[in-house]
Amino acid sequence: MWEPDGAEGHVGRVGVLLDDGSVPGPVYIDIGSGAHIPxxxxxxxxxxxxxxxxxxxxxxxxxxGWSGTTTYPIDWTRVEEDEPHRYGTSGPAKDWQSHTRAMVAQAVPVPEDVACLISQLRQRLDEIEASDxxxxxxxxxxxxxxxxxxxxxxxREARRTHTDQEVAAALGGTEKATAARLRRYDSHRYI
Known part of the structure; x- marks a missing residue:
């Protein structure tokens, strides 16, 4: 899984396609007896x-829900059974990074002076954490x-004046991640 930087909720991974172009369902792993099969x-x-x-x-x-349009062949003779993570997946990773950059680019821009202050604050906080x-x-x-x-x-104002989709796009995140963030922000007023 790839974690986003600035595109909250846009978690990426490598997906696969069968030779006929279809997306296979999950693989079920039988771990022995029991009702639950992961x-x-x-x-x-x-x-x-x-x-x-x-x-x-x-x-x-x-x-x-986004899927890359570019596909990459899998050479199973080069995939190590015990270490499949060593197989090259940089193509899909770059495609996903382009997707998340596009999501962030569509977001409402942070004013330059505020972005600079946030950057300075992060840097200074890192310095302080190291010593105190x-x-x-x-x-x-x-x-x-x-x-x-x-x-x-x-x-509260964002929910009152905009749709969930508009708020998610403005923040560069998914609707699910944005809704969770808004609930977290709004929950503070009840504490």
Missing amino acids: SCTDWWLYNGSGRRPLAGRMRAVCAC ILTALRIVGELDSIVETEGSYAA
């Missing part, structure tokens, strides 16, 4: 062994206070 969609499980489907191509997929963790914690508490006050108001 499933998995890790790309390397679609190697055709046992009763598993054989994937011929890979592509990037995202938790938001209690002071760093105090600073984080001050920032949390701002979020409690301003976040609650902003979350």
Whole structure:
């Protein structure tokens, strides 16, 4: 899985396609007796062994539902069974990074002076954490206070004046991740 930087909720991974272009369902892993049979969609499980489907191509997929249009062949003779993560998946990773950059680019821009202040604050906080963790914690508490006050108001106003889809696009995240963030911001007013 690939974690986004600035595109909250847009978690990416390698997806696979069968030779006919279809997306296979999850692989079920029988771990012995019991009613629960876990499933998995890790790309390397679609190697055709046992009763598993054989994937011929890979592509990037995202938790938001986006799928890359560029596909890459899988050479199963080069995939190490015990270390499949060593197989090259940089193509899908780059495609997903382009997708998340596009999501962030569509977001409402942060004013340049504020972006500069945030960057300076992050850098200074990193420096302070290295030498005085209690002071760093105090600073984080001050920032949390701002979020409690301003976040609650902003979350309520955003919900009142915009659709969930508009808010998610403005923040560069998925609707699910954005809704969770707004609930977290708005929950502070009840504490």
